[in-house]
Amino acid sequence: MTIEFVTMRDGKRVAVSYWDNVATPRAAIVMVHGMCEYIARYDDFCKFLGHNGYNVIGMDNRGFGDTDADTRGKGYADMFENTVDDIKQEVDIAKSRWNVERVYVIGHSYGSILTQRFIEKHHSVVAGAILCGSTLQSGAMLALGRALASAHAKTDPDGDGKIFAKLTFESYDKKLKDGVNGWINRDKAAVEIYNADEKCAGVGICSNMFYKEMFDGIKRINAHRGDVPKDFKLMIASGSDDGVGGYGMLVKKLCRAYEKFGLAPVFKLYDGGRHEILNEINKGEVYEDFVGFIDKCESEYAGDGNV
DSSP, X not given: OEEEEEEOTTSOEEEEEEEOOOSSOSEEEEEEOOTTXXXXXXXXXXXXXXXXXXXXXXXXXXXXXXXXXXXXXXXXXXXXXXXXXXXHHHHHHHHHHXXXXXXXXXXXXXXXXXXXXXXXHHGGGOSEEEEESOOOOOHHHHHHHHHHHHHHHHHOTTSBOHXXXXXXXXXXXXXXXXXXXXXXXXXXXXXXXXXXXXXXOSTTOOBHHHHHHHHHHHHHHHHXXXXXXXXXXXXXXXXXXXXXXXXXXXXXXHHHHHHTTTOOOEEEEETTOOSOGGGSTTHHHHHHHHHHHHHHHHHHHHHHOOO
């Protein structure tokens, strides 16, 4: 893995990592991480993708990791949409850097929400996407989140959004009764590493403005989901015990939302899996399924001549 800072279209300097050990990659992958973490946490998975012929690019999203080391978790106006457009710039970099025709996007958690918006705006530049640990927020649930975030962001934009963490992540822990942040993973050693990592500390304690940006972004996603073409290659994967996915309910709802517009997502729900299925005790199975989906897409493109 190599790291460099890249200047995005609006002048923002973003920390970008590359896994490029494949001299002639079959295609490239853009990996998009979740909130309160950073891209290097996916090093093992990205190396696995390399072993299967795919080079990978991934950034520390705005507000996290080394991109905003002094202001982690903070949000600001247009942050969500700018991060979505950063993914587009990563796609452009991957095509140029590795001379590949096809790029796929894999987004986890908050990264999957960014990816939902990305495939609405920029589906024409990628060959497919995987939404991992994702969800669909709508109706009264979304309206409440937006109202709370807007009110708190107006009076204290940089203040910790503890109320949102309490309503979500802390409630997941209470349900599972498996320690602090046990909701993310059944692998206790992996959870301990997460809890001790200063770049991940305080999961869910992002700023009020961050939450406002995210909830506003989700509203735009729901309004434009039909912009994704019917033939777009999409996989949706989650753990059955993932609170973010509503313990299967909200992630199934997400799948149906795409099916409503004619898409046919590949859907996989891992029994007993929690939020970070790429770090779960059965991660080997998840790795193989994700590569299998991309391999199948590649075979289909090779068979019909599409690029």
